[in-house]
Amino acid sequence: MTLGLPDKITACLFDLDGVLTSTAVLHRRAWKRTFDALLAQRGEPEFTESDYVRFVDGRPRYDGVREFLASRKVVLPEGGHDDPPEADTVHGVGNRKNELLEEIIAEEGVSPYPGSVDYVRAARDAGLAIAVVTSSANAEKVLEASDLAQYVQARVDGVTIVRDGLKGKPAPDSFLAGAEALGVEPARAAVFEDALAGVQAGRAGAFGFVVGVDRAGQADALASHGADVVVADLAELL
Numbered sequence: 001m002t003l004g005l006p007d008k009i010t011a012c013l014f015d016l017d018g019v020l021t022s023t024a025v026l027h028r029r030a031w032k033r034t035f036d037a038l039l040a041q042r043g044e045p046e047f048t049e050s051d052y053v054r055f056v057d058g059r060p061r062y063d064g065v066r067e068f069l070a071s072r073k074v075v076l077p078e079g080g081h082d083d084p085p086e087a088d089t090v091h092g093v094g095n096r097k098n099e100l101l102e103e104i105i106a107e108e109g110v111s112p113y114p115g116s117v118d119y120v121r122a123a124r125d126a127g128l129a130i131a132v133v134t135s136s137a138n139a140e141k142v143l144e145a146s147d148l149a150q151y152v153q154a155r156v157d158g159v160t161i162v163r164d165g166l167k168g169k170p171a172p173d174s175f176l177a178g179a180e181a182l183g184v185e186p187a188r189a190a191v192f193e194d195a196l197a198g199v200q201a202g203r204a205g206a207f208g209f210v211v212g213v214d215r216a217g218q219a220d221a222l223a224s225h226g227a228d229v230v231v232a233d234l235a236e237l238l
């Protein structure tokens, strides 16, 4: 075992928000404000933590909108990527959330978890290949702002997922694309994820190891959805 990983592992595929950076809470807040306003107009109960975990966390932006609205039986037209944030379409709602997220990030900044920075450095020093695989289309700027871009050899994100027509998490496609970009077989790659949809994707892709990162008191659910091990912070694996 090196860095808490089986010896066969030669590459690390890190999710971003909630694994490397503390931005998951910013996403959650932006989603809650967006959905609560929409639900209030319809006299529906508010967006809950469980709604976030089940329908939105880890999924590409518009998939999250679709999944959550379907769970409340709210039907909106699909619209298109360029819809303004005010539009009552799936894309408009997603764009509204993104506008809010950008405001929150501008106000509060982005910080990496110290234990994750130490782990990523140790992985690089141990000669492991490193990719970031995230559903977020904001990944490039979050990686730059957190000074983590220097460690990343390949990135699959919300932009490349749309460009290449990949299925989002919980499908394994984005992680498979990350392994491919590094030139590594999935069986030799470890997936690091904090979202249930993410560990599910790790299991579905038959990756060599799946690390669940529990930032939200959901260790059992991470394990039952596909994590081989669950830690509260990557420093535990050092």
Ligand SMILES: O=P(O)(O)OC[C@H]1O[C@@H](O)[C@H](O)[C@@H](O)[C@@H]1O
Pocket (backbone or CB within 6 Å): 016, 017, 024, 027, 028, 056, 057, 058, 059, 060, 061, 064, 098, 134, 135, 136, 137, 138, 139, 158, 195
């Ligand atoms: O809206 P973005 O930045 O493209 O992000 C899409 C998703 O990215 C994931 O990393 C987050 O867990 C989700 O909360 C978010 O919805």
